[in-house]
Structures are given as C-alpha cells and as structure tokens.
Amino acid sequence: MAKEIGASTVRTERRDAAENRQRILNVAIRLFEQHGVEHVSMNQIAAEAQIGSGTLYRRYRNKSELCLDLIKDNVVLLFEDIETYLEQNRSRPPSLRLKGILSLFIRFREKKAQLLTGVEDSSSSQSKTRTRSPIHDELHQLLVELFDEINKREPVHPESAFRADMLLMALSKDAYLFQKEVRGYSPETILEQVCLTFIPPERDN
Amino acid sequence: MAKEIGASTVRTERRDAAENRQRILNVAIRLFEQHGVEHVSMNQIAAEAQIGSGTLYRRYRNKSELCLDLIKDNVVLLFEDIETYLEQNRSRPPSLRLKGILSLFIRFREKKAQLLTGVEDSSSSQSKTRTRSPIHDELHQLLVELFDEINKREPVHPESAFRADMLLMALSKDAYLFQKEVRGYSPETILEQVCLTFIPPERDN
DNA sequence: CTATTAAGTGGAGAACACTCCTTTTATATT
DNA sequence: AATATAAAAGGAGTGTTCTCCACTTAATAG
CATH class of the missing domain: 1.10.10.60 (Homeodomain-like)
Structure with a gap:
C-alpha cells in the first residue's frame, strides 16, 4: 500500500x-x-x-522541441568547439575571442540552417517572450562574460546582458535571414557588420 | 461591348x-x-x-493589416511629431536627434502597445523575412540618414542600413517586451541602453 | 502468475487562419 | 426600366496546431 x-x-x-x-x-x-x-x-x-x-x-510539445532533439548532438559539439577555442585563446583580447565565437556560431548556423531555424521558430502558443531556446541561453552567458571583460576598459557602456541580447537577436533566424536575403549579405559580411556594431574598437590605452 | x-x-x-x-x-x-x-x-x-x-x-489579408488600419491615424501623427522635432533640432548633433526620435517612438510604442503589437505580429503565412511593416520601413530610412551623418566623423563603422536594422529590431515588439518583462527594464532604461549600444560616443575631435 | 498502476496511446474535436467558388447586388449603361 | 457586370458577400472547406480523455499495455510488486 x-x-x-x-x-x-x-x-x-x-x-x-x-x-x-x-x-x-x-x-x-x-x-x-x-x-x-x-x-x-x-x-x-x-x-x-x-x-x-x-x-x-x-x-514533443511542438516542432521546435522536435528539431532541438534532432540537432542536440550538433549543439553539444558546437559548445565543445567554443570551449576549445576559448581555452586556446585565453590570453588574447576579449574582443577577438568574441569574434571567434561568433564566427563559430555563424558557421554552425549555415551548416544546420534548416533544423536550427526550426528550433528557433518562435511558433506555438503565446510565450514568444518567455522561453528563449536553450542554445541562446547558454550563448548569452558566454557573451555576457566577454562583454564584462571588454567593458572594464570602457568608460561608458551598456549593460553586458543587454548588449548580449542585442547581439544574439542579430544572429537569430529572422534577422540573419533578412540580412542574407533582403540585404544580400554573405555570412562573412554579416559577421563583420555584427562585430563593427557590437564590439567597441580596441582602446590603445 | x-x-x-x-x-x-x-x-x-x-x-x-x-x-x-x-x-x-x-x-x-x-x-x-x-x-x-x-x-x-x-x-x-x-x-x-x-x-x-x-x-x-x-x-484585410490578416490581423496585422486590420490593426494597421486602426492605428493609421496615430502613425501619421507620430511621423509628424518626428518631422517637427527634426526641424526644431536641425542644428544639434545627429546623435542627439537620433535619441530624440527613439524617445518619440518608444513613447508611441507605450501608448499604442496593443495595436502596434498586432501590426508587427509577424504571424501569417511564410514571409517573416519579406515584408517589414511600413512603419519600420519609414523609420529605417530616417535612421539611415542620421547614421550616415554620424558616421562621417567615425573612422570605422558598420553600414548605416545594418545598424538601423539592428536598432529597429531592438525596438520591435518581441525584443522590447522581452526587455521589459524578463529583464525588468523601464522604457527609460531601454532607451538609455539602446543609445549606449547603437550610438557611438561623441568624438571631441 | 496475477493484480496494480503509471506510462503510454489514439484520435476525435476545438480553435484558428486562410482559400475557393458560388451567389448576390449596387451601379453604370442603354 | 431593363440589362450587364464588376465588386462584394458568404460560408463551406482545407490544413494546421494543440488539447482532452477514455482506453490499452508494459513493467513491477506481491
């Protein structure tokens, strides 16, 4: 009983x-x-x-979850790549490391475009605002750390969390596709523009 | 016949x-x-x-169009306000004028939140990538002009169109609500963060 | 080997966006 | 007043997501 x-x-x-x-x-x-x-x-x-x-x-509560399950392995690999990269470049300036991460992510995006797009598809029900995909959450944390480091040398700067939000948004499905299809940018150009927009130039101080 | x-x-x-x-x-x-x-x-x-x-x-092909019809008048007013503001501040630095515009837009956003949200709701069919709302298109043009002016003094900078895309994205329904609800920012804080992120500091050159 | 039960299943159906095609009708023309 | 016709209306139908819940079944405890 x-x-x-x-x-x-x-x-x-x-x-x-x-x-x-x-x-x-x-x-x-x-x-x-x-x-x-x-x-x-x-x-x-x-x-x-x-x-x-x-x-x-x-x-699977929706197609996103199903897609996520299908690329889970690749996501793990991506984050391993990132980790390796970060370790190997520990001593280089944070802005450069940031760029490296973005490059890795963009490559990932290109390779797994279809499914990743599926994952992000805000789709379903209400909660657009609520749940960012887990991929984003993890990347966000990495970005925040790097921005914090960068910001130490900057007199005024936005909150790292905010800047990370903006940057991730720039690389989200919708924005990324818009830049490619409407503005006609290549992945390389997008990377460059993103860096120019979100990474302050090196201080030679 | x-x-x-x-x-x-x-x-x-x-x-x-x-x-x-x-x-x-x-x-x-x-x-x-x-x-x-x-x-x-x-x-x-x-x-x-x-x-x-x-x-x-x-x-109305979808709810967005219906919403747009409902706030069309207010949109016209918004752009009139912007125009007036720009004329009255013609001689002040572009970064300041930009901030002014953003402030006006955020106020608009707050006032007409409901319907504006409806307008932007990517919703319907495929074309997420395709059609930005006409409001965005018009704002985009204004922003590009201001960024061009700002960029004249900057040695390196992203394309104005790109930066404008990013900025508008920051103020889009999803991003804006996310900042309010998840990050807990007030409209004023958001304005400030957006400026810090997208407007390079004045060059005292 | 049986009984219990949580996990799992299936599919009807609600709610919704949007399309297609037939029928109706206000208006312009004669 | 009669007629022609493009504009407008209507609503059944399609395809979708997602929920609900009565039923089935594999695993486990006794």
Whole structure:
C-alpha cells in the first residue's frame, strides 16, 4: 500500500515507447530532408510514423522541441568547439575571442540552417517572450562574460546582458535571414557588420 | 461591348461595402479593447460583425493589416511629431536627434502597445523575412540618414542600413517586451541602453 | 502468475487562419 | 426600366496546431 517514492524504483522508459520515439525521429528526419522543415506538419509526422497526434505531442510539445532533439548532438559539439577555442585563446583580447565565437556560431548556423531555424521558430502558443531556446541561453552567458571583460576598459557602456541580447537577436533566424536575403549579405559580411556594431574598437590605452 | 478601361470610369466603393467596412472597424475596436488584440480571432470579428469570414479577409489579408488600419491615424501623427522635432533640432548633433526620435517612438510604442503589437505580429503565412511593416520601413530610412551623418566623423563603422536594422529590431515588439518583462527594464532604461549600444560616443575631435 | 498502476496511446474535436467558388447586388449603361 | 457586370458577400472547406480523455499495455510488486 505504501508507495515507494523516488530512490528505489525509477520506472524505465517502456519498450514500445522507445520504439515509437525512434520511429518519430526517423520519420521526421526523412520528411524534413524531403520537404524542408517548414513544410512538414506535426500531423504529417504522426501519420507517417503511424501514431496518434496526441502521442507525438506528448513527447514533443511542438516542432521546435522536435528539431532541438534532432540537432542536440550538433549543439553539444558546437559548445565543445567554443570551449576549445576559448581555452586556446585565453590570453588574447576579449574582443577577438568574441569574434571567434561568433564566427563559430555563424558557421554552425549555415551548416544546420534548416533544423536550427526550426528550433528557433518562435511558433506555438503565446510565450514568444518567455522561453528563449536553450542554445541562446547558454550563448548569452558566454557573451555576457566577454562583454564584462571588454567593458572594464570602457568608460561608458551598456549593460553586458543587454548588449548580449542585442547581439544574439542579430544572429537569430529572422534577422540573419533578412540580412542574407533582403540585404544580400554573405555570412562573412554579416559577421563583420555584427562585430563593427557590437564590439567597441580596441582602446590603445 | 467595348470596355472602358481606366480613366473615365472609376467605380466608387459600393455603399454596402462601405457600411461593412465601418462595421468591421467598430467591432474590431470593441473586441480588441474588451479581450486584448491577441485573444481576438478573425473569425470572431467576422461573426460579431455579421459578415462571412471571406468578406473580412477580402478587405484585410490578416490581423496585422486590420490593426494597421486602426492605428493609421496615430502613425501619421507620430511621423509628424518626428518631422517637427527634426526641424526644431536641425542644428544639434545627429546623435542627439537620433535619441530624440527613439524617445518619440518608444513613447508611441507605450501608448499604442496593443495595436502596434498586432501590426508587427509577424504571424501569417511564410514571409517573416519579406515584408517589414511600413512603419519600420519609414523609420529605417530616417535612421539611415542620421547614421550616415554620424558616421562621417567615425573612422570605422558598420553600414548605416545594418545598424538601423539592428536598432529597429531592438525596438520591435518581441525584443522590447522581452526587455521589459524578463529583464525588468523601464522604457527609460531601454532607451538609455539602446543609445549606449547603437550610438557611438561623441568624438571631441 | 496475477493484480496494480503509471506510462503510454489514439484520435476525435476545438480553435484558428486562410482559400475557393458560388451567389448576390449596387451601379453604370442603354 | 431593363440589362450587364464588376465588386462584394458568404460560408463551406482545407490544413494546421494543440488539447482532452477514455482506453490499452508494459513493467513491477506481491
């Protein structure tokens, strides 16, 4: 009668559930590659995977989460790359390190454009304001640290958190695509413009 | 048999159409005030205005356009205010004029938050990238001119168009609300941060 | 081996944006 | 007054996201 709570019993994932999960992932990858992330609906995925749509939504609250699951590994790699880069350039000026990170991120963006776009798609329900994607949160923290370091030499400056928000916004799906498609900038040009805009010039002090 | 094309016959708006238009506008205002822009659907408006949804969509392609129609007058006023301000401060430094414009826009944003938010709601169909709202386009042009002027004194600088894009993005619905709600900034603080971020300090040259 | 039960499933259906096509009608023309 | 016609209306229909909940089932405890 007394229920075991916590510790002892951990209820592993059910076998059939695991199968379904794998099926969803496979179908999603296939459909995304075939038609492009934007043109594949959750219904379609559910149907193709032969599960009810409720089942799909039970696992992924929306397409963003599904996309995130699909590139999770790549995201981990990105952050490992960043970490390595930061360690190898520890002694160089923070503005340069910042630029390096941005370069890495832009390369990532280009490589995984489709899915990353899916992840960021504000999409669903209300909360545009609420949840930034976890990728952004982690990058934000890195940026804040670098800005703090840069700011030590600057007499007046915006809050690091604010500047980081702005910078990330500049690299977000919408802004980035706008610069590419409407302004016609290349990834390299965007990087350069972003640096000029958000990184104050070196003080030769 | 021969059709008159163009010039002579101009087919005025039909009387019943005009009535419907007014009805839509009235209903929309009422519902928006009653439930908030976000929570009113096009269907609801159509139903309440006693017209078919097709009729509503025939006039406004989406909620954004409807909202825009509702604040069009205020937008005109905003730009008149800006123009007046610019004329009265013609001789002051461009960075200061820029700040003035931003201040006016933020005040506008606060006053017409609801509807403006509706206008910007990227919402609908694909084209997130495509059409910036006309308000943004016009502001963008003003900003570019000011940045060009500022840049004359700066040795290195980002493209004015780019910087203007970033600045407007900072004041867009999503970013602005994020700063208010998540970062907890007041409108004044946001203005200040934006200036610090996007307007280079005066050169005492 | 059975019973219990939380985890999982399926799919109907609500709510919504938006389209398409038929029918209606105000207006201009004769 | 009759007719032609482009403008307007209407609303059923499509495709979407997402919720709800009655039902099923795998894992576990006894």
